[in-house]
Amino acid sequence: MALWFRESASPAHRLEWKIRQELYSGQSPFQSIQVLDTEQFGPSLVLDGIMQTTTGDEFIYHEMLAYVPLLAHPHPRRVLIIGGGDGGLAREVLKVPGVEEVVLVEIDPVVVEVARRFLPQHTVALDDPRLTLIHADGAAYLTDQKTEPFDVILVDSTDPEGDGPGTVLYTPAFHQALYEGLADDGLYVQQTGAAFYNPEVVEQVSHSVVTRFPLCRVYWCTVPTYPGALFTFTSGSKRYDIQKPSTPLTWPTRWYTPQIHQLAFALPPYLSQRLPET
């Protein structure tokens, strides 16, 4: 009998993946962790019952979370990634010319271990000498760290679900810590979820960001894996307008182009009506 993994997009809409095999199942101190070999998208990471990243479509999310901010910033030397223990985002960040140092703060060591075992496409850059891996809560790291400021911070986290580890990364206190952790011309982006079903996430984050950062922008891409496909990112910037690519793209990509970069900021009115004036 075929095995299916099922996730609720809403109480009345479900997504299902046909599973070849469960590759891993465990419980860490932070969350439940599964790696499922899906027939459509290959090996895929599920945390607390929510699909996080699949081998087949991860390039869309990771390219858009890395390249929009990094190619809008003219010299992104020091980059902080919060979450992203699967390594897919770090892989893209480390392709950008001029990136000298990446600090990856992932709360859960088990995510990194299982990604190394089962998601090799994601983890190819985790041993790059420019990368430092720290296991800590990203919010606590930012508040406690006494190191020099970052040019770019990328928040590749789980959604704000109940008492899950990602919830703290959607609070005004965290946005204040982000502001303080960035250089005078720094900028940040965080994933703000599937905007058809959870538009309140992007709404709340953008209202918090706009009170702290001179520039707040929302952009999107489509990810088949995430409910409703329409997926959003919210950014805060101290100086540079993240809508405008300033560094040329000189390496192959599968989703990102400078034209997609600019089009990604065109928002449907049902969503823009919820967002603050910027």
Ligand code: AAT
């Ligand atoms: N690269 C795409 C994968 C993810 S997983 C998000 C990661 O964020 C997980 O490994 C989780 O352990 C980590 N995380 C959650 N909270 C924190 C925290 N407070 N500090 C550091 N790391 C954290 C994201 C996919 C997006 C899913 C959209 N539904």
